[in-house]
Amino acid sequence: MLLDADHDASRPFPAERAERYVREGVWTGETLGDALRAAAVEHADRTALITVDDRLTHRELDELTECFAAGLLATTALAPGDRMMFQLGNVAETIVVYYGAIKAGIIPVCTLPQHGEREIGLLAEHTGARAHVVQADFRNRDLVHLGEQLAGNVDVLDTLIVARGPAPEGAHSYDDILTAGKGRVARERLAALAIDPAGLVVLQLSGGTTGLPKVAPRRHREYLYNSRVWGETLGLNPGSVVLHALPIMHNAGTVGALQPAHLAGAACVITPGAEPGPLLALIAREHVTVLPVVPPAVAIRMLEHEDARSTDLSSVTGFCLGGQRPSVELIERLESELRLPTRQMFGMAEGMFLCTPADAPEWIRRNTVGTPVSPADEVRVLDPAGEDVPDGTLGELACRGPYTIEGYYRAPQHNASAFTEDGFYRTGDLVTRHVVGGRDYYAIDGRIKDVINRGAEKIHAEEVEELLVHHPDVRNAALVAMPDPVLGERICAYLVLRSGAARQSVGSVAEFLLSQGLAKFKLPERVEVVGAFPLTNVGKVSKKDLRADIKEKIEKEGVSS
Structure with missing residues (x-):
């Protein structure tokens, strides 16, 4: 089932507020693609993107994204308004495909390479996505094979694009699309394309997925404003260097780091992982000025790394903690031991961003x-x-x-x-x-x-519970957060087993969930088997009691060890 380009079934902005935002200059009438083009012209020779493998100026990045946009429309059956699923890591090709899709009017569905067959299939059907772009050399996953499986199993997916490796028969190669986009006819077609600033630009996932995915429809004019106002909050300018170590296709990556940096003429550094040693080295080598969304888990690892106090971090002017609530002690240690000017932020795929002002009183910044x-x-x-x-x-x-x-x-x-x-x-x-x-x-x-906040990832308990109760030995399941000093929360599965069932372990539960297509980062890290669940006074499972139970168990284990 393909959806009409305008059929997003989300309510439009009320006319009175939309008119006010235009009148007050909040919405400028630009598309995100046009704003990126203008910034690239103004800051052409400045560095725009730094990855493990690549270093591109704004001019070079703009040219690649123009080629990819033109090539998409010239070599595939995709048309403006079609949706594209993403399974690419933090590599330059991801940014080229993302910006290229936006310039071509193709709407990215911001999925991740860690998502499994189940998540991608549900989201493709829900959004009507026709295209699926995958990274051939992504670590420990055969995403090309996954793409072929999904193309055969999901009716709407008819266009597979492969980056950083050969494309199988019937699929499209990233390199071939780029080459095709250099042609005069393809570029003229792209130049003639008209995109509505009030129309969809991106479909972002809301923290996780359940049986019916929650997808946030973002529009050009508001997503552009979101990027710009966040960049202003961070004080970004053409001399800024922004570092983002989490998946770039998260909302925190696109509107929290990538787009604000490029719209300001700044450089954006993206890394394949958040290991503290490489991060510290990158900050020093690239003279990073702003880390816009750092989960406390990442900050703790940086703080405790052996190189932290010997690394030159003096270039950093903004270190924003987000993703989960940090402890006051963590903020104090970052500021006193590493001399990092720390702020807190809160953001969501649905929109709203909050941030502690750099000059706010200490109590405000801490609490x-x-x-x-x-x-x-x-x-x-x-x-x-x-x-x-x-x-x-x-x-x-x-x-x-x-x-x-x-x-x-x-x-x-x-x-x-x-x-x-x-x-x-x-x-x-x-x-x-x-x-x-x-x-x-x-x-x-x-x-x-009912969401578990595991580091930078939010796991909806209901999704995993729905799968666990289909296990032949499981009668009922409840997922709860258990405290963790590094990630903030980890995942504990409480199970009520059927009579005569085999004992379940973390390994056996993981094996079953993976067979159902669940992503690895959603797997329970502890399993507790009980005879029955505690209930609230209205007969629902009392997760408050389960959370208290696992917290007490962990505390006792800590004392005994």
């Missing part, structure tokens, strides 16, 4: 994620009935603004509960608003959603 990055952002803190709570009171963060979505893609039932009648997105995050010096600051104090 809050700061304030919204745009003066046009609107925030409410709600009780369960949807009423506003007083300042200083815990409630649910709700937001709307010029870069927060108005609804999830093809999810009307979920949208009915996830958004208020006046368009505020109910995030599921629990916050407290603190008013200091006449300015609002927000402290993240937990979440309502």
